[in-house]
Amino acid sequence: MSDDDFRIETRSIHAGQEPDEETGALMTPIHANSTYEQDAPGDHRGYEYSRTGNPTRTDLEANLASLENAEHGRCFSSGMGAINTVLNLLEAGDHVVSGEDIYGGTRRIFDQVYTQYDVEFSYVDMTDLDAIEAAFRDETALLWLETPTNPLMSIVDIAGAAEIAHDHDALCAIDNTFATPYLQRPLDLGADVVTHSLTKYLGGHSDVVGGALLTNDDELDERFGFYQNSVGATPGPHECFLVLRGTKTLPVRMDRHCDNARELAAWLDDHPDVDTVYYPGLESHPGHDVAAEQMDDFGGMLSFELDASLDEAAEFVSSTDVFTLAESLGGVESLIEQPATMTHASIPREERVAAGLSDGLIRASVGVEHVEDLKADLRQAMESALE
Template sequence: MTGDGFDPDDFETRAIHAGWEPDQETGAIMPPIYASSTFAQDAPGEDRGYEYSRTGNPTRTALEDNLASLEGGEYGRAFASGMAAINTVLNLLEAGDHVVVGRDVYGGTHRLFTGVYEDYDLEFSFVDATDSDVVAEAITDETALVWIETPTNPLMQIVDIEAVSAVASERDTLLAVDNTFATPYLQRPLEHGADIVAHSLTKYLGGHSDVVGGALVTDDEQLDERFGYYQNSVGATPDPFGCFLVLRGTKTLPVRMDRHSENARQLATWLDDQPAVETVYYPGLASHPGHEVAAAQMDDFGGMLSVDLAADLDAVREFVSATEVFTLAESLGGVESLLEHPATMTHAAVPAPERRETGITDGLVRLSVGLESVEDLQADLEQALAGTVDSDR
């Protein structure tokens, strides 16, 4: 539990202080990195709150409490990666269960669902989650979970969390929301009816491209107890140093997300006017079909955007290799700007016909807009476009 006592409206204060108070013995401001695999017990079975670091570690507890506070939840659990967190949610299910999934999801999520868990007799239906009626039609008597992202990866679609929550709740089905792109600074799915919030801590919450981790947050004590059981049993837990790094990242999350959002908004507006760009996917643009829903459930629109260059694959490969400030790399959410080609990188595991049906074309490029000078970022994209993509279409 969070137990932090901070005003729930003071996100910036909680980002810095929730989960840890200065050490009473030493006065240390930052939580120590408890690099201990085991902990002394006063008598057999009588520990002081910790017994073994897979089961629990004080540095990890500080992070889990911090994350729960930021999401406005009661309980948080940290994992070795975002995929380990998602896998833990699927551990709730039984053979024969059915899952409704938003069609546009991270390629690793798609791979886990179809390449691993379908072998254990789970069924997955990938649908257009931006339409809650479509979600409702997909739910069957065997449906145990609805899984969505918003904004989605990589098409930046917006799912109305409250509308999908109402549908899931009516059918007594759990709703899990991957909140990685938005972060709790911009969107808190529990406030809109979600049962579970998932994060890749590797991204904005860590914020510096130097740690891999995942998290789950919930208000449901029974769900949290099951997450804790699987966390300990499977052992996909983060090391204390990784937890320390993410805690460092959450302290600056508000100021970083403000700058990410500002830079992305300016670049999206500029890109929308470029002849070489056919479509810009950014929920902060008034032309985005999910703009109104995003404005209602998000406090800003984030640092992620995608563009469809409607160019052939060779030209797109040249473009993503021609930038000098943007770095061609997978992942996102660090202080540096990255770009990647979903069809051959993050979503290569999704079969090509399914990619095309979803809208992931060979011309789609995803940008993680960092904290550099926006003028430098724009100039970089401009020179890359001019040198590789026909702008006279």
Template sequence: MKFATKAIHAGQEPDPTTGAVMTPIYQTSTYWQKSPGDHKGFEYSRGTNPTRKALEACLAALENAKYGLAFSSGMGATDAVLKLLKPGDEVITGNDLYGGSYRIFTKVYEKYGIKFHFIDFSKPENMLAYVNERTKLVWIETPTNPTMQIIDIEGVAKISKANNLILAVDNTFASPYLQNPMDLGADIVMHSVTKYIGGHSDVVMGALLVNDDQLYKDLWFIYNACGATPGPQDAFLVLRGIKTLHLRMKAHCENGEQVAKFLKTHPKIDKIYWPGFEDHPNHDIAKKQMRGFGGMVSVTLKDADLQETFRIASSFKVFALAESLGGVESLINHPVSMTHGSIPKEEREKVGVTDNLLRLSVGVEDISDLLADLEQALA
């Protein structure tokens, strides 16, 4: 079954009671049992819910995975993966990372005795210097947030497997439409479903996709025991959003390319980060493992201090100044003061997350309106 067909049909069957084509919102906390233990797989909605189950099956199909687990947020999904670890374990992760991931790694889990190595993943073999008997998990995102670093998933997977390490890939920026880390050797794929998969900035959710039976059982135990699971209304909204994921991603990619090309030669732009350019670091890897380059573009403003950066960021009419990304509407974000504020200045500046950097989530509006808005804001 091809991607567009899976997006519309995977995991969903007509409702057996009414024949409804859309999976109903099963707004219930508990389920009737004919006799103790006779519950047809549904006991209590923290653990299982028919609407959420349909969504999880759909998400798994999109990532070519065997199992899916939906969480109440992307951070809830990330937290579940970290709960696989124990004090003394070590994690290898990237040096350009979503601020929320950095925060939970350093502010929550480090105090429980878990050590994190933030490294340059431009070459997979860079991780070898940090592998030891305590290493248990490799966590990468690609493209990275916000400087769009491209990491060779297949290369990292080979090294991880050779050293018996779990490889988790945050696939949020690419979406399953553009990239499938499971096919490249990942053990866990994580999504902030809030972003491209939901696609309409109206729901907060996360997901984990896995193939290994035991890993799924371990994560399901955490999922059920700790309870960071979403309600049926949110699951319904995401199922609805997924039905147009392939259409939206095509438009995001088309608009993203035109915005990136417009900004690359603009006199107010110093640096631009978009993996579709041939001079972007690891462009050849992006071309190999992705089916398109997405709608995320980051830029640094030429000769702009923090005040001037704020002025420009606040001058847009179509792009909304807001956190998050991946919705149908275009957003502009100032990572230093918004999504990456928890990362120390000296750490973020090492990878280019400077005071004059802006991150654009290019939506699906008419491209002429987006380019006109960029022109007036940068004037």
């Protein structure tokens, strides 16, 4: 049977990996090599130099491609390295349509790096397909999506947005880090490129940094491979090994992340100190129906709005015991942060507030601890900071 015959829970453990032929070792070896013997000048056995290719990385790329129902996978030293590789496709004069609610690091590379190369960016409400359509120009080469978005958990209709991009002969790329391929597979819905921060749920244990690009387009993959080798933002074999370890438990971890986040969101939604909860699993969420159609569950990320000042919200996130005050997300432990002063601090305040990122906004990566302990921790932090 081929990998395609198995469900994702099985592929997460087995895809791209076979026991070592010589020793029978079950786990993919960490090939700690910089270079490889050649049988004759230019006659090698598939590997020349580890920036170009490494067997541990090859196994990870095959595993991730299987999970995303992709033909091709490329891995990078960070999520931003992967995003930068997509942007390498652009030329001076090109235009990009992006959501106004996206990861701050993505917004930073757009506005502070690529604008100096005469690439223009427009930011729109991606939940409004008419707004996406209206933002396109003759020069638009790329539509950049996140769904759920970071940090407001808005939901974008992937199929509808991809259709608009293709009608304008533009590529549709989507950051699928929050959902993971266990919950959402954008290539099946029409996207051309999927990117991941492997640092998050796919690694799953807050001990590795990495990124990936997945596509079904042979030409795109060839160009990604060229940039991967030429720029050199590639992961080491140990990092690849750690992500392969993480993908094996992705399904069971995501089930618990989703269960905890769903219960915590409902509890917060009834809390008197909370104005708004942003979680697509709530029926009150404006994107709930779209999320239910294109996702298998609603994820482990949520945000909520406290009736609090910037300083009060900062004190709240500093008062938790089970939740760790930290950036990043997707590990087994629960993390909490204040976007205004942390992940989205690089966005000018007026732009941040206009996009709905208020001073009292809190983002939580809900881990796999007992949910009652998570509730108790948030309760005591609110009592400490807000009363």
